[in-house]
Amino acid sequence: MITVHGSGVSPFVRKVLVLLTEKGIDFTVNPVTPFPCPEEHLLISPTGKIPALTDGDFSLPDSSAICGYLERKYPDINMYPLDAEGYGRALWFEDYADNEVVSVTAAFFFNKIAVKMMGREPDETVIQQIRDKKEPKVLPYLEKEIGNKDYIVGDQFSIADIAITCQFIQRLYADEPIDAEKYPNIARYIDKHMRRESFRQWISKDGFITVD
Ligand SMILES: N[C@@H](CCC(=O)N[C@@H](CS)C(=O)NCC(=O)O)C(=O)O
Missing domain, CATH: 3.40.30.10 (Glutaredoxin)
Structure with missing residues (x-):
């Protein structure tokens, strides 16, 4: 097992x-x-x-x-594109989510929620720096790459979509909604994917937000 x-x-x-x-x-x-x-x-x-x-x-x-x-x-249901270019891009966006997007998503959760669990008060200066300094380095690129597409790579839901959506869910747990006027593609994309059953059940177990 x-x-x-x-x-x-x-x-x-x-x-x-x-x-x-x-x-x-x-x-x-x-x-x-x-x-x-x-x-x-x-x-x-x-x-x-x-x-x-x-x-x-x-x-x-x-x-x-x-x-x-x-x-x-377990290759029956593919979560990585089979073509070389798609596979390479999916690995890139998975890595980008885990190592860059994290700085404008899970970083909010850490600095707003996790610090409290560790007995410290959140530092508003640090939180504001994420908004002012980090977001402009990460979100415009992601906004452009998502564009008006459903999936960031090709026409298939992939590990790239999983990794990106997982990070943004962390941001929503920290009550930092995505600015839909500034980043409409990211907002639409995350809203769509977090409603998949594979996300919903885990979001519901975590208990920070409800997905209607
Ligand atoms: N590259 C690792 C990152 C995992 C990671 O950073 N996990 C955090 C929790 S969100 C952790 O365990 N942190 C404990 C620590 O840094 O000691 C992965 O993709 O699994």
């Missing part, structure tokens, strides 16, 4: 949960949180980060490695 180790409130764990759900694979969740990281989690995730996956005796850390593994092992 496959087990995903990590709390679904993490956008990286969510990426794996949604991919597994889209592929119709049975799995269980072990809701580990990394602060502090339990000793036994380090055995399957040397960085102490979530998610990690176990599949029988096999274990693997890192959401991108896990999703690539699952695609190769």
Whole structure:
């Protein structure tokens, strides 16, 4: 049996949960949180980060490695485009979501919600800097790349759409809606994808927002 180790409130764990759900694979969740990281989690995730996956005796850390593994092992429903260009672009946007979009999405969750859980007050200066300094570096590019399309790569829902949507859900959890006047394509795209059943069930379990 496959087990995903990590709390679904993490956008990286969510990426794996949604991919597994889209592929119709049975799995269980072990809701580990990394602060502090339990000793036994380090055995399957040397960085102490979530998610990690176990599949029988096999274990693997890192959401991108896990999703690539699952695609190769369970290829019936493709979450990566089959053509070379589409595949390359999907990997690029997955990486862009995880490493750049995160700075204007999950960063709000961390600085507005997670800090409170750690007993600190949110620092409004830091939060405003994300809006003023980081957003202009990330969101205009994404807005242009999404354009008026349903999917960011080709004509198929892919790992790229999963990774991007997972990050923006984190932003909505932090009560930072996307400015639909400034970024209409991103707002429409996220609103559409977060309504997929594969997202809805995990959003509902997290309990931060309701999707009508
Ligand atoms: N590249 C990793 C990033 C995972 C990650 O940063 N997870 C966060 C939770 S959202 C974490 O475990 N942080 C704990 C830490 O940094 O020690 C992946 O895609 O799995």
